[in-house]
Amino acid sequence: MERKKGSSVERVLQIVEEVAKATRPLSAGDLSEILDIPKPSMHRLLQQLQETGFLRLDLQGRVVCGERTHKLVFHVWKNGAYKSDREAVLQRLSQHIGETVGISILDRLSVVYIDRVLSNWPLQINLPEGMNVPIWASASGKLLLAQMPTSSLQRVIENLEPYALTKNTIVHKADLLASIKQIKKQGFAVDDEEFIPGMVACAVPIINPERGEIFATLFTHAPSVRKSLSELQAYIPAMQEAAQELSQLFSKMK
Structure with a gap:
């Protein structure tokens, strides 16, 4: 035709x-x-x-x-339809967990935070919207890597030059691939003080309902003095429910 x-x-x-x-x-x-x-x-x-x-x-x-x-997509997401609905989902989740939550997307070899609701605690880690985070050193980044086809993942890892941000950062490519393999099996990712000393985080996928593939992540992070990584992981089911709500909002935007 x-x-x-x-x-x-x-x-x-x-x-x-x-x-x-x-x-x-x-x-x-x-x-x-x-x-x-x-x-x-x-x-x-x-x-x-x-x-x-x-x-x-x-x-x-x-x-x-x-x-x-990428900037155009960011602004459409930030200012487009269902912005208040999206913020309501994040606000409820933040209140339930008692910590900061947000949404991130992939931008080349970095993760960008595009939405965020802060916790009400005086002590919190300030990671502003629009900030680029190394893909190998964050829960969201590793989760986004885990969703890539094997061939694409291999190319990315080959061209990646991981460096240590903390003593826990995964810098060896073989170890990073092993971590990503585990993330694929479990369906979520964690950051055990790999990006910032004293910060732990979890991330779950937000799925494009039309194509069945991840297009963003829903994350939460907290100071480890307030919540341990295992305590934060206990909220993963609630995060997955919220991610499903956000996925449905995405389908309405189409």
């Missing part, structure tokens, strides 16, 4: 849309075939999108989303 030709603006948006929803990085040839755009035109449009920061090339020369696309 021949695809109906659109305006140049529509074609640009279609390219960004296809790259954003793809389960793997796409080549210019892939995009040309999917969108029925001649290869010379596709290369020209891709060049413009790279120059403006909406797309970029990965290490294999494939097309992936750029910094401006």
Whole structure:
């Protein structure tokens, strides 16, 4: 079936849309075939999108989303429909656990906090929204790594250069892969003072209901002097219920 030709603006948006929803990085040839755009035109449009920061090339020369696309998604999530509903879910969970909770997404080799509700304790660890956290040293990061296809995970780990942030940070790639394998089995991840000394954390997946894959994580963290890691893990069932609510909200946004 021949695809109906659109305006140049529509074609640009279609390219960004296809790259954003793809389960793997796409080549210019892939995009040309999917969108029925001649290869010379596709290369020209891709060049413009790279120059403006909406797309970029990965290490294999494939097309992936750029910094401006990630920021656009962040702002749509923050200010879009169901923002108050999402905050209500987080507020209830924070009150139940008695600690800070939030939502994070993957941004290249970092984790970005995009939503957060603070605990009411005077003593708390301030990790502001928009902050980038190393993927190998956080519960959310390891959980997002665990959701990657094996081939993609291997490429990421090969190009990763983990360094120690605390005495508990996992810096050996073999140990990191073993940890990720365990996370895949159990369906959640923990941070045992691996990112910040004296902080423990847990994370559970938020699933895209249409595609059955993780698109974000729901996390909680606490000073270890107030809650041990095992005490925090006791709230994982409640976190999973809240993550299901957030997943349903996501489906309504579509």
